[in-house]
Amino acid sequence: MSPIKSPLANAVLRSFRENGKRPDAAVPVNGDGLKVATYNVHKCVGVDGRFDPDRIFEVIREISPDLIALQEADTRFGERTGLLDLKRIEAETGLVAVPVEASARAHGWHGNVLLFRDGAVRDIHREKLPGLEPRGALVTDIALNNGISLRVAAVHLGLLRWARRQQADHIIGLLGRRVEAPSVIMGDMNEWRLGDGSALKKFEAAFGSLPPARASFPARWPVLALDRIIANRDGLVADLAVHDSLLARAASDHLPLTALLDTSVLKGDSAPGDGLSAAAGL
Known part of the structure; x- marks a missing residue:
């Protein structure tokens, strides 16, 4: 019998193998460095259909990140x-939200919120992304207390495949390619395939090999790696793990994705400049 070649079928089979061994507590990322995470909080509505912001808060506290992007x-x-x-x-x-000031009552930009613990915000850019749905990217230059400067893009790509490709092109043009400032993209990509028509393929072509995929959706039985943390420097993403605690499985339809950034690879690297690429149109 020929092997199954469907990417979705392979993802489901891999999910059955891995989810049968799920521990009750999350396995943390290991090593020294900057702990970051991305988490689609699903408007604080859990898999039980209950609106409960306290559960999201407790999951964030479980992760204890230095930097976290919320969608x-x-x-x-x-x-x-x-x-x-x-x-x-x-x-x-100790996590502080990057001030967006998009509206009087909103926390973020198109639902994207970036929280950080230690450092100073040097620049903030609110980008509207192309496509039929209202989508945005929050791009922030942060000077960390260890002397490293990092450009962070908190994103949530669209549901339509053609729109995701356009949005990836826009983000790549905004951040510049590998010669530009050290950058990390964190968010819900709404994409798990790596074929030629994939938005992930565009990020790979621009920034180099992607960190390993980790299934984070749906939270009760993760099959698809929709959430990603991508860097434009080799070795910057040193470790990746899905935060698969009992509470996280209930709090949202996504599990958080955590990563350890080895900022030692950035020693002597250029800091983000005063502006982004000309594609920003800001």
């Missing part, structure tokens, strides 16, 4: 309204 942290329709208690998050975890 769907605001309501989507009408006036965007933030769904999390940012003051509580800051008081109990």
Whole structure:
């Protein structure tokens, strides 16, 4: 019998093998470095259909990141309204939201929120992404307390494949290619395939080999690696793990993806400049 060649079928089979061994506690990333994460919080609605921002807060506290990108942290329709208690998050975890000022009540930009623990924000760019759906990217230059400067793009790509390709092109043009500042893209890519028509293929062509895929969706039985952390420097993403705790399996339809950034590879690297690529149009 010939082997199954469908990428989805292979993902399902791999999921059955891996999920049969799921521990009750999340396996953390290992080593020294900057702990980062990306988490689609699904507007704080868990797999049980219950709106519960406290569960999202507790998952963030479990992860204990230095930097975390959240998606769907605001309501989507009408006036965007933030769904999390940012003051509580800051008081109990030390994480501060990058100020966006998109509207009086929103926490982020098109639902994208970036929280960081130590450092200073040097520049903030709010980008509208192409496509039929309202999508955006929040791009922030952060000077870390260890002397390293990093450009972080918090993104949530669209549901339509052609739109994701356009959005990937826009983000790549915005950040520049490998010769530009050290950059990390974190978010829900809504894509798991790596074929020629994939948005992920575009990131790979621009930034080099992608870090390994980790299935993060759906939370109850992860099959698809929709969430990604991508860097434009070899070795910067040193370790990856899905935060697969019992609480995380209930709090959202996605599991958080965590990574360890080895910032030692950036010693002597250029800091982000005063502006982004000319493609930004800011």
